[in-house]
Amino acid sequence: MTSPIKIWREQKKIKNFLGLKGKVVSATLVRVPPLGFSNQAPYFVAIVDMENPAKGGQGKQRLIGQMVDVFETEIKTGQKVEVVYRKLAETDKEDVIHYGIKFRPTSP
Amino acid sequence: MAITVLGASTTNFGELWNQSLRDLIREASLLALKDANLSPKDVEAVFVGNMLSGILGSQEQLGPVVTEELGINVSATRVEAACASGGLAIYEAVNSLLSQRFTTVLVVGAEKMTDKPAEKITSSLMAAGSDAERQAGATFPSLYALLAKAHMEKYGTSEEEMAAVAVKNHYHASLNGQAQFRFSITIEQVLKSTKICDPLKLLDCSPITDGAAAVVLTSENSKQKTVNRHVYINACETATDTLGLAQRESLTELKATKLAAEKAYKKAGVTPKDIDVAELHDCFTIAEIMAVEDLGFFKKGEAGKKFLQGETKLGSKGLITNTSGGLKACGHPVGATGIKQIAEITKQLRGKAEKKQVENAKVGLCQNVGGSGATAVVTILTN
Numbered sequence: 299m300t301s302p303i304k305i306w307r308e309q310k311k312i313k314n315f316l317g318l319k320g321k322v323v324s325a326t327l328v329r330v331p332p333l334g335f336s337n338q339a340p341y342f343v344a345i346v347d348m349e350n351p352a353k354g355g356q357g358k359q360r361l362i363g364q365m366v367d368v369f370e371t372e373i374k375t376g377q378k379v380e381v382v383y384r385k386l387a388e389t390d391k392e393d394v395i396h397y398g399i400k401f402r403p404t405s406p
Numbered sequence: 407m408a409i410t411v412l413g414a415s416t417t418n419f420g421e422l423w424n425q426s427l428r429d430l431i432r433e434a435s436l437l438a439l440k441d442a443n444l445s446p447k448d449v450e451a452v453f454v455g456n457m458l459s460g461i462l463g464s465q466e467q468l469g470p471v472v473t474e475e476l477g478i479n480v481s482a483t484r485v486e487a488a489c490a491s492g493g494l495a496i497y498e499a500v501n502s503l504l505s506q507r508f509t510t511v512l513v514v515g516a517e518k519m520t521d522k523p524a525e526k527i528t529s530s531l532m533a534a535g536s537d538a539e540r541q542a543g544a545t546f547p548s549l550y551a552l553l554a555k556a557h558m559e560k561y562g563t564s565e566e567e568m569a570a571v572a573v574k575n576h577y578h579a580s581l582n583g584q585a586q587f588r589f590s591i592t593i594e595q596v597l598k599s600t601k602i603c604d605p606l607k608l609l610d611c612s613p614i615t616d617g618a619a620a621v622v623l624t625s626e627n628s629k630q631k632t633v634n635r636h637v638y639i640n641a642c643e644t645a646t647d648t649l650g651l652a653q654r655e656s657l658t659e660l661k662a663t664k665l666a667a668e669k670a671y672k673k674a675g676v677t678p679k680d681i682d683v684a685e686l687h688d689c690f691t692i693a694e695i696m697a698v699e700d701l702g703f704f705k706k707g708e709a710g711k712k713f714l715q716g717e718t719k720l721g722s723k724g725l726i727t728n729t730s731g732g733l734k735a736c737g738h739p740v741g742a743t744g745i746k747q748i749a750e751i752t753k754q755l756r757g758k759a760e761k762k763q764v765e766n767a768k769v770g771l772c773q774n775v776g777g778s779g780a781t782a783v784v785t786i787l788t789n
Binding site: 328 | 524525526528529532536538539540541542543544545547548551552553555556559601602603604605606650651652653657
């Protein structure tokens, strides 16, 4: 279980990333997931070059994240994406639901 | 100061259901001491490499586990750097000898991984990654798949070329009576194996393994009453990089390997051309392709073709890599791997590697990597 305090600390930073745009540098389709992700598999994980750094950040920024709303069987390098707010891994019934950032493809 | 590998040992690698972590540590340690012709009371300090004993077995404080098994009460330090825990334990042991605090030390690495289901192991290994990687649902196969994809796009490296690495290492493991997978495979089998994280397939990946390895190192000439040919550690260097893959400057090389190798070559006074035999960190086939490039054996982007042409395989001319079978086929008990590499090169440089002996091997190299490249240890040995 992820500690509620850790989630609270993260949430304060996440808003700086929401809506940011970028391009995929490398992507893979994860077919064998870690604990908590089996109901989402298979899913893409991508490394993304961000157009602009997050608020408070500087210079070129790269992020790693899960892709959502993908209907293709492949993510091509250069695919444009934007940062969205989504539920992360499955948690136990009484745990705090863990939200974070993921990427969604935008029109090419 | 000359540092000698007096004794070296490896337990069998595999699914060892009747042996605990403690059993493996005891077996490897006693075998290494026997090989060195020393007794436990000759050991002045112990270094133990391990990553997962806490997460998987609730056992931390591994130092005293080793000394208790040996019936001694000396200093014992546990070293953790994910899959480079073994290599970094060697590094700390070498430093302790160079500082002249000790003259004879035991280094043991061990991991007990098959007691838990694969999904638990996959998640536990992610302790070596970053918060962002864990939240992305990334796994180690997926991180190396991202590196593979980048390498394929930049240099045209193919899935066949990656498969050739697994085929070579399985062939070597077929000659190693202690390896987890003692059989050969074909390129077609690799390409048709279950997809794990595109483009990596099951047979591109190292397995989940139980096992231990140990070496006895000394800086004292009088201790050398062994009948074995002497093998020396000429350099043992390490470097680090960002924990997360996304923060790296390049996705087609491991900077930590390059930096550690640069320092090690300089200290040992050798060049990549001088290396006869190497144990490389092939946790995934793409990792050995990047390793031979980052270590300067082949030009960047050309290694894949060389593997497909059969280079680095026993019987071919020039450098031979992963005679043990590598992580891919000998197995990858993560904390033991870096020490097994030293034990394998020691056998090669003694001329005692039997069916997998590289003729006239004089200079050997070990490259051990932690995480997706956040830690790298490069060690150069000679006879």
